[in-house]
Amino acid sequence: MPTALVVPTYQEAGNIERFLKEVRSALPDMTVFVCDDNSPDGTGAIAERIGAELGNIEVVHRHAKEGLGAAYRHGFDHALDAGFDVILQMDVDFSHDPSLLPQFESAIREGFDVAVGSRYVPGGATPDWPLRRRMLSRYGNEYARAALRLGMHDATSGYRGYRADMLRAIHFETTRSNGYGFMIETGYRLTAAGAKVREIPIVFHDRTEGESKMSVPIMAETMLSVTWWGTCIRAPRLTDRFRATKLGRRLWSFTGPSSSPR
Ligand SMILES: Nc1nc2c(ncn2[C@@H]2O[C@H](COP(=O)(O)OP(=O)(O)O)[C@@H](O)[C@H]2O)c(=O)[nH]1
Numbered sequence: 001m002p003t004a005l006v007v008p009t010y011q012e013a014g015n016i017e018r019f020l021k022e023v024r025s026a027l028p029d030m031t032v033f034v035c036d037d038n039s040p041d042g043t044g045a046i047a048e049r050i051g052a053e054l055g056n057i058e059v060v061h062r063h064a065k066e067g068l069g070a071a072y073r074h075g076f077d078h079a080l081d082a083g084f085d086v087i088l089q090m091d092v093d094f095s096h097d098p099s100l101l102p103q104f105e106s107a108i109r110e111g112f113d114v115a116v117g118s119r120y121v122p123g124g125a126t127p128d129w130p131l132r133r134r135m136l137s138r139y140g141n142e143y144a145r146a147a148l149r150l151g152m153h154d155a156t157s158g159y160r161g162y163r164a165d166m167l168r169a170i171h172f173e174t175t176r177s178n179g180y181g182f183m184i185e186t187g188y189r190l191t192a193a194g195a196k197v198r199e200i201p202i203v204f205h206d207r208t209e210g211e212s213k214m215s216v217p218i219m220a221e222t223m224l225s226v227t228w229w230g231t232c233i234r235a236p237r238l239t240d241r242f243r244a245t246k247l248g249r250r251l252w253s254f255t256g257p258s259s260s261p262r
């Protein structure tokens with residue numbers, strides 16, 4: 001079974017058409033699942049139109065904006081149900097270069113469980129970012145890597161490829177994060193599952209069309225989850241006891257039992 005690409009979209013009317021055409025020419029046999037959260041700018045309808053023109057594009061229409069993680073959980077479900085054995089994911093805003101898609105696919109075909117696009121390995125870069133943003137992302141990544149002992153240098157990048165069985169093995173459907181914490185949460189489970197990781201250097205460019213959906217609540221969700229999971233690894237007895245308290249129960253329902261190392 002050939003490869004599938006899962007892409008979440010929200011308000012991407014200015015990008016979706018060119019995106020679908022470019023990914024089609026990068027990997028002509030690939031099926032694309034567009035998971036659109038009922039974007040008011042009509043992204044879903046444009047995707048339907050281009051899909052009818054190009055073929056092999058399925059638009060998963062979701063009822064409302066629920067975040068990146070929810071859209072990925074939905075899209076991965078579709079792609080796995082359809083029987084694809086290589087599943088790729090990326091953003092539609094051209095921050096991720098579609099011409100690198102074949103590298104992600106071949107890494108999985110060569111036997112890696114996951115291919116991770118990385119800004120923080122030799123050859124990777126974030127040339128458009130001011131120093132402050134660069135530091136925030138780099139040290140945020142370092143923090144997550146140290147806290148969770150992650151087996152990858154860029155845990156927040158959404159440019160990835162998976163062997164379908166590995167995606168099933170980490171039970172992505174029980175993850176809870178909705179922002180880019182979803183990438184860290186799956187990254188954490190991949191490391192715990194002993195996944196064989198190939199890091200592919202990527203040069204990340206800022207979008208020129210549309211707006212970023214990154215927000216302070218998303219950053220807060222990520223920092224809180226990483227800190228909690230990291231504490232669970234280091235102090236399981238203490239975190240068990242904390243979990244029995246009222247605050248602990250609330251935090252637990254937010255970050256999720258299945259995200260725990262045990
Ligand atoms: N379906 C869906 N897609 C989303 C949502 N938030 C972001 N996206 C998509 O996820 C990708 C990355 O989002 P973006 O706003 O560019 O995040 P940034 O790169 O961190 O600034 C893009 O393709 C967005 O359209 C959401 O709530 N639902």
Ligand SMILES: [Mg+2]
Pocket residue numbers: 091093095207212
């Ligand atoms: Mg983006």
